[in-house]
Structure formats: C-alpha cells, structure tokens
Amino acid sequence: MAELLRLEQIVKSFAGVQALKGVDLTLNQGEITCLVGENGCGKSTLIKIISGFYQADHGRIVVTGQPVAQWHPIEAIRAGIQVIYQDFSLFPNLSVAENLALNSQLSARKRFVNWREIRGIAQEALSRTEVDLPLDALVSDLGVADKQLIAISRAILQDARLVVMDEPTTALTEKEVRALFKVVRNLQAKGIAILFVSHKLNEVLEIAERVVVMRNGEKVLETPATQVDARQIGVAMTGREIAESTYDFTPPEGETPLLEVNQLSLPGAFEDIHFKLHRGEILGITGLLGSGRTELAKALFGETPAQRGTIKLNGQPVSIRSIQDAIYHRIGYVPEDRLTEGLFLQRSIGSNIVTSTLKALLNRVGFVDSDRVNQQIRDWVTGLHIKTQDVSLPVRSLSGGNQQRIVLSKWLAANPEILILNGPTVGVDVGSKDELHQIIKDLARKGIGIIVISDDIPELMATCNRVMLMRRGRIDEQMTIRQTNEHDLSAKLRQLAV
Amino acid sequence: MATMQTPPTSPQKLRLDSLIPRDSSLIRLLVITVVIFIAFSLAKPETFPSGTNLEAMARQMSEIGILAIAVALTMLSGGIDLSINATANLTAVTAATVLTAMTASPDTDPGTVGLAIVLAILAGVAVGLLCGLVNGFLVAYAKIPPILATLGTMTLFTGIGTVVTKGAAVFGQARLSELGNGEIGPVPIPLVIFLLAAVVISFILSRTKYGFDLYMMGTNPQAARFSGINNRSVLLRTYLLSGMLSAIAGIIILGRIDAARIDFGESYVLLAIMICVLGGIDPSGGFGRMAGVVLAVVALQLLSTGLNQVLFENSGANFFRQFAWGATLLLVLMLNYFSQRQRQRRASSEK
C-alpha cells in the first residue's frame, strides 16, 4: 500500500503541558486506520496537527514522501486531507448548498461566487453520498444527523485522499452508523485513506484494518485489527486491567421508595415512564442517543419539566417545574457536559463547591458567613480527596477527575436525597474513573438514591444494582445487575438500534 | 478590598497582603493613577493639588462614577446598559417636574418644600426602578441581547422625556442645590453619595447571595442554571439596581445644575463603559471589582482636570482630554494584552 501521510516524532505542548510526546503515525492509501484512546490521551490534538489547525512544536510531516515546510489548514486541504470534526465545523447561518461547496471554492482559490456553480457542486456532493437534503435550507434549521451527512458529503467532495473522522458515531443512531460504515468502505474502495477516531471498541474492531492506541500523549499500541480483541485494546488504552466489584443491593421489604415515577411523559422526548428508586440504590439508565435518557434526567431535575405523570418522593406527590423545585426537594444533577454545564472553569475551586448551597451559608442578617463557607469548602476538599494546595485556584487548573469531584461535591454539599449522574466519568482518566465509581457506591451506601445515566456498559456493570434500557422514549426493559452481564447488556443495547 | 470577590478563599489566605489588591491589572491602574497625580502636581504645584481643585474634581467625577457603577453591574452579568443616561435624565425631568409643580412660587412654605423634595426624590427613584424593570424584563424574560434591548430603551426613555418636556429644560427651583453643591464637612455631598454607592455595591457583591450568583452567572450562565441559580431573577435585580443607580446620578445632576434636560450628557454612556473597561470589568461578564471602577473614575478625572490646567492657555484642552481618554483606554488594553501573553509564555516555559 502506498504511503500517503507520515507524521514523525510530533511534539505539541499547551501552556507547559505536553499533549503529544513524540508521536509517529503513518497513513496509507485505501486503508482504514482506527485511532483510539481515552479522552485527553492526545488524539484530538493529533487530529488538529494533521489538519494544520495546530502547528507541531517539533517533528516532521511528510506527504507522499515529501516533507512539508508549511502546514496550515489551507495546505492540508490542498494535499487532499479532510477532517470531519465532532462539531462538524458547519456554518449555521449559511445554506446547505454553500456549506457543501464552500471548502472546494476556497481551495480552488476562487475570488468570486457563482451561485449556479455552488448549487451544482452541492448537488454533486449529495448525489455521491446518495442523500437528499434541501439545498436552500439554513444549516441551523437541520438536525444532527443531517449535519453529519453534510459534513461527510463535503469532505468526500474535495477529492479527498485522506478523510479523518473524529468520533463520527457519537451522535448517530445504530442504523445511521451502518449507513456511515457503508460510505466509509466505499471511500476505501476508491483508494482513500481513512483515519477513524473513536472510543467505541466494538465499532473500531468492526471497521478497522489497523488499530492505533494512544495514552497520555504517546502511541502505546499499533497492530492489525485482526490480531487484537476489545480487552487487549482496553488494557492498552487504560494501561492496566480493571476488575471492579459489582454493587449488590436489595431494597428492604415494604419500604416506601424514595422516588416513584408514574406515567411520566414529555411529548417528543419520553412517554409513559414508570420506575422506583430506593434509598441506597443505584439505578442505571441506558439507551442510544435520542432514546430519551437525558431528557428524562433533565425532567426529573426540572430543567425541561415533564408534561404529564406523577413524581412521588417518599410517598408524597411533588411537582417539579423548575431547577429550584428540584433543589428544594433535594435532587442533585451532575450534567453530561461538565465543561459548559457543570463547572465555572475560570472561578475558584471554593466558589464552585458552594454555588448550590450558598443559601444555607448565610448568617442571620442574610449575609454570606465566610467562616462557614470556608469550613464547607475544606470539608469537601478533604472528604473527596481533591488534590489541590489552594482552593482559590481556578477549577481549570485541575485534572478531569478532580473536576468531576468538584461537580459532585457541589451537589453533595447540598445534602441530596437523590443524585442524578449523567455520564459521570466521561473525559475522566482511568485511575480516577475507578475512584469515582467507588465514591458513587459509598454515597449510595450512605442512603442516597442514585441514578447513573451512561452508555458505558462496564461502568453500569461496576456501579449499578439495577439497569433500565430506554428505547424511543420508552422503557424497553428493566433488570437487576445479576440478571445480566457485560456481554448480554452490550448485545441488548445494540439490538435496540435495529 | 480583597474580600470583595470572596467568599471562597481559604482562611489562611486572609492575611495582611490581601488588603492591597493582588490583581495585577488593578495594581497597574493604581500606579497609573498615582503617576498622573504626581505628574500634574509637579507641573502645576499651585493649582493642581489645591483643596479647591480637589473638591472640584470630586464633584465632577461623582455623577459619572455612579453611572459607571451601574454599567459595571450589568457588565458583570455579561450584558451592558446603554440606557443609563436616558434613565438619569428621565429621572431628573420627573423630579424637576414635581418640584416645579409644588414649589414654583418663591414663597412656598418650608413644609411644602420639604415634602416636595421627598416626593421628587421618591418619584425620581421610582422612575429609575421602572426603567430598570423594563430593561430587566426585556433581557431576562424576552431574552433580547442586552446591547440591543438597552439601545431600544435608551431611545424609548429619551423619547418619553422628549414628549413630556417637549425638548425644553425643566428647572429644579434650586430645591436640590444643597444635594448637588453642598458639603458634609470638607467633602462634597455628591462624592459622599458616590463613595457610599461604591461601598454598598461592593458589599452586596462580596457578602450577599445575589452578588455571588451575579459573578457565577456572568462567568457561565449555563452552569449557573444547572447549579440552581435563578438567572432571570439575578438579571432582573441587576437591571433594577442599574436603574436605581442611574436615578441617583440623575438627581445629583439636577441638584448640581438645577435643570433637567432630556438630552443632557449624551457622551456619558460611552464614557461610563470606558471607565468600566479601564477599571478591569470584563465586558464578557463575571470578572471585575468596584475598586477598579472607582480607581478608573479617579484616574480619568485627574487626567481631564490636569490636562485642562496644563493646557489652560490652549483653547483645546477639552479636546485633548478626549484624545487622552481614548489613548489611555487603548494603552491599558494593550498593556493587559501583553502582560497576559507574557504570563502565558511564562506558564508554558515553566514545565
């Protein structure tokens, strides 16, 4: 196979932190290479080096045998390299046609715009991927799957020689993933090199010919896909074998459940949801994207309240119409998107911890009682083993695992009865992951009712005593953890798609 | 000073050194202010550091200072308030109208005068709060970008004032002149009010839940919402406060010049924004302190008056002042830019 792009000893640092510590990578024509690694392992940085968005501090980029002097997005595009970013890099304010044609216009160094030509290019792009989209619609009016189709069509259009896909399946339903794989194999048949970045191992093994694993800014494994299995890749990604114990729990006979949900519905998001949660119980909710799991969590937290149905807390019907209501009823929510929804990155560790509980820390006249504030901050920093010397430092300065502890402590400070954790360990390194799971289980043992929303099956197996599968806004199946195992649960999740 | 932004610093951090601002841009501003003062004192030793001059400066900077505090609050929330001056003028017009209606005759009895003054101030503040309520509603509930909402209400409030006054001045019948021109001891009353406003607002920012929520919401409204902060109520209260402060400024202006015109001081809006930025308030929200705003007001006033005196023989002193304002703003922006870049470099070379 002919070599297309070779990266040699690429080093890249940000604010003193080495994101890439001398990475070599070779990509060949007509080969599908999968790049895997935990969040923060440096794979996103590597992609941005390939696309010319970042410039490497050290190292060499060689295109078809020729070392390049300059490597900016425009040179990368001219060399036939197309990157489909997770956020698709589309312009929401422009039409579908223009989004499709803009890049090719740019790389052709066009100075003027010929709208008829743009429509032609767009039509051509859509016909190559055999999708049908309204050319004049604004991209901001389209859904996620459509946006992805535009991004792919646009990349293929560019006479690409290398297509890099950054977590392309994250927002897709299983059916759409099948369609995507078909397109990818099509590209491969045309001799295009594919770099497929993912953290979903089953998908990787299905599509890849070669697997490259990264950890902590280094390449730790490179092998033909036929010679590894998911477990080996997992070990390479994490650097160790993980064996976590399961969480056993049986609610006491006749106890009134902490939370009882009946016929809960929010049209378009979820329908007719029933379940119970006891004190000390950890309930996992899983399902594919768009199954309504996140919407259900947000409804329980009052963010987008449900429209019908009842919620009972300790047997008493309650009404949760706003986040303030939920907090009043001592429900806490750790959001999926920690960086934008969970934390105030530029603010101090201390401020973050007390955000939700300041009301309880006022003195009799209604002013902030700094002694009690400081006391509470110290308690949680020590209680959750948050590693920091100075609580007045911004949260940004902490690692992912410690950041997630801050979000947790913010809610624990509010002394919740129910804690909803949406993707509790997304973006957290492996060591912290175990510890977080341990913390979650300890909290449950103290009598908090916990709901974990995740599509990380091992995580569900390690933390929950009961799992609920959601599909198209409805509960598909509920089972205790002893009625299932990792393999079975993964299979069930995959079946939901069909 | 340093306790302003707290609550959340650890107790061992509260040492003596926290009494001087740790924030490097604030120190820079303090140095600039002192340098300006010394430079003009050396250039004009008889007139510049004199008591009369200091008093005159104190009087002049108070109105704009209060307006700047109003803008600073809205900037902390991640917004802006362009309607401060319109609100101040509408307030002044209202108060002056009350005073004229009740005490136009020179032999009005003292009781009625007293009542009229109280009513005028109350009516003025009520108008200010109402203006703030309109802004708060448009920003918090209708979710209109603050710059546009307050651009609209600026025009609207000025429009209402124009309709009421037909564009003419309304006189205050000298009833509030003590407020605008009087002193408490050696200190001019407007300065007392300005400093009081600054202290009260910093106290609110540092020691109340509202202040804490304002900083958090300004930093990341999304995370604030998920933390249970009621963003709408925080925004509404911010614009109410801004309206009330503008109203106070309006009443002081009425007291000082004994007349209310709806088109008075149009340059105040942009000047107040400039002061906030100079004072280290982050226009994108969440960061900045009242101490910075006060320092920036003082610095600009020293600069203006000093230039006036140094260039006395030149008729264009006022114009040079405007030039100097712009230059100072751009200079400070550049200084902050370069010091930030240097800090980033240092951070990246450390490891």
Add this chain to the structure above:
Amino acid sequence: MNWRALFARQEFIILLVLIALCAVIAIINPTAFLSVQNLFRILRACIVIGIFALGTLMVLISGGIDVSFPAIAITALYISTRIIVDTGIDSVPLAFLLGALIGLGLGLINGVFIGIFRLPTLIVTLGTLNLFRGALLFFVGSERIRLSEVTTNLADASRLNLITVPLARGEASLHFTFALLIALALLVWFILSRTMLGRAIYAIGGDREAAERAGFNIVRTQFFIYGFVGLLAGIGGIVFGILSREADPFSIVGTELDVIAAVVLGGALITGGRGTVIGTLLGVLLITVISSNLVLLGIPTEWQRFVIGVLIIIGVGIPALQALRKRRLRVQTA
C-alpha cells in the same frame, strides 16, 4: 421560496411596516406626503446614514460592532476640507479621494487592534472614537469651515443634482450623491454575496473557529472589514459636508447608535452571521420616514424618538421571541 419563509424574514416584515406606514401617512395627509419634493427630501435624508449603515452592516455580519465610524467620518471630512483649502485645489473628486483614503487609514487602525491583538470590537472602537475625535479637535482644529466662504466647486456641489423635476411652483431635485449611495449599496451587495471575501465575512460571523478551520484568513478579512468601513465612513463624511455645505468638527459624532439601530431593524443580527443590504436600506428608509414625516400624521416631532424606540424594541424583540419559540419546539420534536 415559499410564503411562510418569506414572512419569517425580517426584511419582509420591515417592508410591510414601511408600506403600511406610508399608506397611513398618505391617507391622512396626501398632499404633503405624496409629492415628488417630499420623496426626494426623504431620499436625500437617507444618503449619509445609508452609507454609514452599509459599513455597519458589514461589521455586524462579521460578529463585531463599530462605534468609531462617525469620528472617522468627521475627521476625514475636516482634514480633506483643510487640505483643499490650503492647497487651493478646489476639486470634488479630490475631496472624495482624500476622504476615502483618510477613512481607510483610520479604519485600518481599528483593524490592527481587532485583527492582530484580538481585542473586543466594541471596546476598541470606543477607544478610537475618542482618540480620533479628540485628535481632530485638538491637533487639527475645532472651527467650523463654511464651504461657500473658501471654495467654489466644493460648495457648489451641494446643488449638483441627479434629477430635477419641474413643478408647478419651483422644482424638485435629487442630489447626485444619492447615486453614490446606490452605487455603494450595489458594491457592498456584490462584495457580500458574490465574492469569497464576502462569504468569509458571513462565515466568520457564523462560526469563527469553523471559518479558521475551513482556511479563511481571519486577520486579513478583519483588516478588510474595518478598513472598508473606514473608507465608507470617509466617503459618508464628505457627502455630509457637501450636503450641509460645511465642515463642522462637532457634527456626526453621536449618530453611531442610531445607525446601528437602523441596521438591526433591517434584520442584521448583532451576534453576527446574518444581514442583507436590502434589509439595511429598508431599515434606514423606515427610520428616515419616521423622523421626517411623523409630523404629517399630526404627531408632534417630539414623539419621534419615542416611536423609534418602540420600533427598535419590537424590531429586536421579534427575532428574540422567534428564537425562544423555536427552542421550545425543538424540545418537543427532538
């Protein structure tokens, strides 16, 4: 385009409002409103604000805001006039050339701060607004120059008309600079919709990072935007001088927020990415009709600002409410 999409466009709504307003005025006071003289008067009043609005449109689309253009305009006008008076070369084209060059130069100063140092646009232009105007008044001069006293050609340019229509009593004429407005509007339209540079401006306003990834040169584009806005401001300043037959260094500054309001009314988003030339011209026309013809409705002139204020709030409120409704709908269909 279907009817519903048409109705959702702010340009169309503004057009309807404008037509309705004109219809009402025409019914109430047909003789005064429906005259060639009045039409020309309205169009003449649009010229300067229209030229400024075209520049503002470009900045808003790119996601920025510029409040310094009035200072650039008056500086360009005043310095050009002084040069013409001092050199004695009394030429209208020279005035425009000088004005455009001075405007371009000052605009590029904004470009340096915004493009290279990446400072926030509102704050930078607030600084340069004060800087330029202060420098003009202090270093160049603060005395009003009456063109008729020192020039002939330049002063006479105020009577240079594009069309003159003889009327029963006297005549009505439309000033030649109206053609300039139309030409500039066509130019801006061409740049925005027919050149890659224009698409870069939309792209930056839509998603700056995506624009960078796609390979647009952000710094160069921003230099163009602020330089071009300065150039338009310079030309607008010269037109203002010709129409008012004087170079008054105290004029123009103070109109910045009105111009921004007109552009926003015309459908440009202050958050960037959206806006059209036709919408901007309609916004300018609407504001001009209101400010010069409200009196024909029997509404006293002092209501002018009130009406414009209400209009702005409604104008910016509608898209905000639409966005809110759209978000709610999305939750229900997700």
